[in-house]
Amino acid sequence: MPIPPEPPIMFQNRHDAGRQLADLVAERVPDADLVLGIPRGGLPVARPVAERLNVPLDIVAAKKMGMPGNPELAIGAAASDGSAWVDDDVVERYDIESEYLETERKRAAETAREKTETYRDGRSAPEMAGETVVIVDDGVATGATARACLRQVTDADAERVVLAVPVGPPESLADLASEADEVVAVEEPERFGAVGAHYREFGQVSDEEAADYLDWEPAE
Template identity: 55%
Template sequence: MDGTARFDDRTDAGEQLGEELRERGVDADLVLAIPRGGLPLGRAVADALDAPLDIVVAKKIGAPGNPEYAIGAVASDGSVWRNEQAFRVTDADEAYFQEQREVEADAARKKAERYRSGRSPPVFDDKTVVVVDDGVATGSTARACLSRLEASDAGRTVLAVPVGPPDTIADFQAQVDEVVCLETPAGFRGVGQFYRDFTQVSDEDAMEYLER
């Protein structure tokens, strides 16, 4: 892949992802999208697999003085993934990390509650769960979301994304039963470069995909 746009928009990417999952025989009981950008894809994938759609939410834990530099991420239930290499090269210490973990887990919980609008969270017991996002770069939030499932009683977990760098995608293999990624370009610079339209998804629009 030469770095040119591969997908028209998130819905197109989700439709292609859904088709790939069907061809691979993935029989999903539940599709979980990572808000906000994962919901247009999650809707298309859930429709393709004839499965219910819900969400799994995680928040990035930023470095001291540099919130955009992820030293980890935490899901709404407190399940955490830490980037040990990034942690070591920042001024973060254990007290800082745990404090931010609590702050961001609370933010993730509130976001999940707002998106579900009073609906109960899904039950994972022995289900095949497909986690969908619009792509991964470092994959920090996706890793925390998958940690959430690892801590649950889900039967089988599948990560499905349209695009991601080869090393990141390879790393996910150890965390889930199956990884489905349509493109793993060596020249990966960012998820948006593979979309013709990568307009930011608002919370309101994202919630509409969930409610359909």
């Protein structure tokens, strides 16, 4: 059996991806009011977008909800405000009980809330009501975390919610369009594999490094 070709590398690193994404977002969403990075890997990408748009940068956090007995397999995700997205097809296929879902939702939401408080370090949450908000990550695969984040921002009464990523599979990006007013992606490769496969450098981002990217104030 022939070995399938490797997915194409499209970005040198997250900074390169952020610069390319910033160019595209500036064309598509020039009137954005706020950029939110999904930690940790989304913040190095979000910072160039916020700088290009000259708007504030903050975070929106969510945590995956794991399958019973296999926590690495996502059955959904919960955001820091408790809002969640659940993969109903997976829940039905594996007959996952509602009590487990609620317990896992609370656990994931609490983890996301703690992460949000740590990153903000006492700063208040940004006002999103009536605003155009761009949510940025370093890429999407299944999109579970992105869905939960989109729902949180929508529930905060943002007027327009845009998801912007450097790369993602076409089917996932199309599905996410049902949660966002617009989805912006630099690349939508048919041969996807995983997010990191499209980066030459895709190392772990520490909490300390990610938090440093939030040290940004737009020019008056």
